[in-house]
Amino acid sequence: MIVATTIEQLRDALAAGKKAATGRGGKGEVGLVPTMGYLHEGHASLLQRARLENDVVALSIFVNPLQFGPNEDFARYPRDAERDLAIARKEGTDVVFMPDVTVMYPRPSQTTVSVSGLTESLCGASRPGHFDGVATVVSKLFHLFDPDRAYFGMKDAQQVAVVRQMTDDLNFRVRIVPCPTLREPDGLAMSSRNVYLSPEEREQALVLSRALGRVDGWLAEPGITGARLRERIVDTIGTAPLAVVDYVEAVTYPGLLPAGDWQPGDGTPLLLALAVKFGRTRLIDNKLIE
Known part of the structure; x- marks a missing residue:
């Protein structure tokens, strides 16, 4: 080398x-x-x-x-x-x-x-x-x-x-x-910034992967849209007291256009993207629905 x-x-x-x-x-x-x-x-x-x-x-x-x-x-x-x-x-x-x-x-x-x-x-x-x-x-x-x-x-x-x-x-x-995104055994997306997290912040940060992990189940619900998926993710993240949301968005991919009216099967990939702070540490994660 x-x-x-x-x-x-x-x-x-x-x-x-x-x-x-x-x-x-x-x-x-x-x-x-x-x-x-x-x-x-x-x-x-x-x-x-x-x-x-x-x-x-x-x-x-x-x-x-x-x-x-x-x-x-x-x-x-x-x-x-x-x-x-x-x-x-x-x-x-x-x-x-x-x-x-x-x-x-x-x-x-x-x-x-x-x-x-x-x-x-x-x-x-x-x-x-x-x-x-x-x-x-x-x-x-x-x-x-x-x-x-x-x-x-x-x-x-x-x-x-x-x-x-x-x-x-x-x-x-x-x-x-x-x-593909690689994750720790507990689901947290691997990031060089994870080292900044305190033990309590690290534990609460798992809410991000938990929220995204529930998306597949939510997709089966009648009438689900990009806007509703976004709301569900925001609500789930809100259960972690230390989480401060920078953004949670539903957008097309790769165009990154607002996709609140997106529905499963409409032929457009949907990106559910988020950025959330825990203390001084800002973490990002996402789920792409193709």
């Missing part, structure tokens, strides 16, 4: 990996897993999928300041480089890119990437500018790695929709591969 901290090292490592792969009779295809580090089993599952489908598995670890607001947790976002590299090595990663901020942004950036339409609702409404930061750093990573495939977890379904739209609009040749 090659660990690169500069763009030059990254390009050399990718070139060497592709050459070795083609020498073994492969196509030299690159699969990229972009992350902010503090890896968990969810990230590991993305690396495993990339290993199955590509000759060269590449991982980026970069806590991107552009996607954090002024009052958000950039400085305290969990970091553990040694642990991350151990996980990457265990999963057979070929190239790890771990730049610092001065490598990715050597000077104040005057160019950003903005995806309109998909970024004003859900997390975009409560975190203005967040998805501009995501789109900008992902576009930079796509230029640097030139991957054949890039792997993203569906826990952040809005991010997947934004990245797919950007990829289509700007004609990146990469294929975006959405991957």
